[in-house]
Amino acid sequence: MFIDWPNIIRSLFSEETAFALAVAVLVLGLVLAYATWRWTHRLMGTTGINNAIEGTTFERTAQRFGTSTAGIFGIVLAVFVYSLTITLAFHVAQVLTVETFWSRVTNVLPQIFIALIAVIVGLLVGDKAKLAIQERLQSVKLPEAAIIPELVKYSIFYIAALIALAQLGVATAALLVLLGAYAFGIVFLGGIAFKDLLAASAAGVYLLLSEPYTIGDEVRIDDKRGIVQEIDMFVTHVESDGEEYIIPNQKVFRSGIIRIRE
Amino acid sequence: MTGLGDLLDEIVVDIDAVLLFSADMSIYERVDENDVTTIVVAEENAANADTFVSLPLSFTDVTGRIRFGLEGALKQNLVAEGDEVVCLTQSFDENEIDTIIRIRADEFTQTGVYDLFANSRANADVVRDVFEVAIGLGKKGQKGEPVGALFVVGDAGKVMNKSRPLSYNPFEKSHVHVGDPIVNVMLKEFSRLDGAFVISDGGKIVSAYRYLEPAAEGVDIPKGLGARHMAAGAITRDTNTIAIALSESDGMVRAFKAGELVLELDPEEY
Numbered sequence: 103m104f105i106d107w108p109n110i111i112r113s114l115f116s117e118e119t120a121f122a123l124a125v126a127v128l129v130l131g132l133v134l135a136y137a138t139w140r141w142t143h144r145l146m147g148t149t150g151i152n153n154a155i156e157g158t159t160f161e162r163t164a165q166r167f168g169t170s171t172a173g174i175f176g177i178v179l180a181v182f183v184y185s186l187t188i189t190l191a192f193h194v195a196q197v198l199t200v201e202t203f204w205s206r207v208t209n210v211l212p213q214i215f216i217a218l219i220a221v222i223v224g225l226l227v228g229d230k231a232k233l234a235i236q237e238r239l240q241s242v243k244l245p246e247a248a249i250i251p252e253l254v255k256y257s258i259f260y261i262a263a264l265i266a267l268a269q270l271g272v273a274t275a276a277l278l279v280l281l282g283a284y285a286f287g288i289v290f291l292g293g294i295a296f297k298d299l300l301a302a303s304a305a306g307v308y309l310l311l312s313e314p315y316t317i318g319d320e321v322r323i324d325d326k327r328g329i330v331q332e333i334d335m336f337v338t339h340v341e342s343d344g345e346e347y348i349i350p351n352q353k354v355f356r357s358g359i360i361r362i363r364e
Numbered sequence: 365m366t367g368l369g370d371l372l373d374e375i376v377v378d379i380d381a382v383l384l385f386s387a388d389m390s391i392y393e394r395v396d397e398n399d400v401t402t403i404v405v406a407e408e409n410a411a412n413a414d415t416f417v418s419l420p421l422s423f424t425d426v427t428g429r430i431r432f433g434l435e436g437a438l439k440q441n442l443v444a445e446g447d448e449v450v451c452l453t454q455s456f457d458e459n460e461i462d463t464i465i466r467i468r469a470d471e472f473t474q475t476g477v478y479d480l481f482a483n484s485r486a487n488a489d490v491v492r493d494v495f496e497v498a499i500g501l502g503k504k505g506q507k508g509e510p511v512g513a514l515f516v517v518g519d520a521g522k523v524m525n526k527s528r529p530l531s532y533n534p535f536e537k538s539h540v541h542v543g544d545p546i547v548n549v550m551l552k553e554f555s556r557l558d559g560a561f562v563i564s565d566g567g568k569i570v571s572a573y574r575y576l577e578p579a580a581e582g583v584d585i586p587k588g589l590g591a592r593h594m595a596a597g598a599i600t601r602d603t604n605t606i607a608i609a610l611s612e613s614d615g616m617v618r619a620f621k622a623g624e625l626v627l628e629l630d631p632e633e634y
Contacts, residue, residue, distance in 0.1 A: 196424060313536075316569045317520045317521055317568070318520065318521050318523075318524025318525055330521055330566060331520060331521040331564065332568070334566060341521060
């Protein structure tokens with residue numbers, strides 16, 4: 103990356119100038135790091151990320167340590183920028199001539215930071231998703247439903263961890279297979295579980311759009327005869343004397359509708 | 365001060381329940397530590413109380429509010445008839461408790477106002493939304509002129525069979541629900557023409573311009589109300605629906621159920 107820089111500088115200027123240049127790079131890095139830190143704070147304030155992540159566990163933990171998510175992000179990015187400039191400065195000054203070591207550090211550095219950011223983002227998104235789903239399920243007063251937000255949270259954590267590990271070069275093939283099996287299980291089992299609902303809603307879309315019968319019509323579906331009271335996405339309510347049939351829409355579709363006109 | 369304190373003690377002594385017309389968590393916790401049941405009567409159960417009566421409208425009138433709360437508590441068997449109840453409510457300030465009222469639970473005759481919301485065919489949310497539309501219409505009118513309107517809510521299939529169209533139905537093949545933001549404007553425009561709005565159990569606006577044809581014999585509504593109210597009373601007796609009428613002449617919103625006038629509201633107070 104910086105192979106020729108020190109020698110070019112040395113051929114143009116003296117040894118002292120090169121050293122001074124290294125110090126200048128260090129100072130510049132300090133300023134840049136500070137600017138990055140400020141910029142992150144401002145960006146997270148103006149884009150509303152700060153409001154979005156309020157109340158997540160990560161944010162609360164950060165606040166207990168006297169900082170905030172924006173602060174941690176800022177520090178991570180600032181450290182990243184500063185470490186890059188330090189490497190550059192060392193390189194220019196030729197203080198450490200163990201070339202291979204430093205070139206390896208500069209190669210690994212971005213990966214470490216991306217992994218770190220993946221972990222932080224994963225923690226935030228997972229928590230946020232959990233909170234959002236919890237809010238949705240609040241009206242369902244069923245203790246078993248509490249497992250769904252947790253499941254979503256840990257799934258997101260798992261994916262974030264996978265990204266971070268892959269960034270660091272750890273062998274993640276086994277974990278990927280596990281993720282694949284998990285995703286396949288969700289899609290496959292979900293497909294089986296929601297088969298009827300999907301069929302009903304597909305039929306419901308047609309019924310709502312073309313309205314072959316409307317509320318108030320007298321119809322017969324199979325041998326259930328009555329007045330249509332309500333049509334929604336999944337079911338049709340048909341009412342006869344004292345009995346209300348709630349018929350899944352795919353059944354309406356499959357067996358056909360007989361409209362009764364007198 | 366002791367005289368005043370004694371008087372207050374006398375009001376709250378030997379009571380069976382407290383009706384708290386506020387969902388404020390801190391107030392609830394302060395009141396609830398006694399050994400009498402505290403029943404929260406509010407629009408939302410923000411205090412997570414076990415005993416809760418949901419208030420569908422923010423009644424500004426204290427009597428109406430207490431009447432609704434008591435009736436709801438009685439219907440849910442939270443209090444028994446003859447119980448002594450203390451109501452903590454707001455008379456002037458919107459948010460702070462400023463009124464203590466001691467009342468017997470069977471003080472009011474049961475009008476069925478709680479049943480209107482909780483035990484109608486239509487969802488309570490739908491009934492509330494229709495009330496809000498009617499109140500909004502009564503407040504503003506159509507271009508400053510007072511308007512009348514009639515909403516028939518629930519049991520839409522039967523109502524459609526007991527009515528005929530006066531004109532083309534503007535809501536045909538549309539999927540508009542009361543509570544959608546656009547509805548207020550639409551209903552305001554359509555209220556210029558005569559006829560009733562028919563709304564289904566789930567809140568779908570089925571039709572406008574319906575001429576209701578129920579049998580009106582033996583419907584007993586207060587004298588002086590017009591044809592619209594007579595039709596409202598009659599349709600609710602013939603079917604399981606409820607009817608909410610906005611009077612053009614006096615601007616009042618009236619609700620009918622099972623052929624009887626259940627609730628009367630002045631839109632200007634909301």
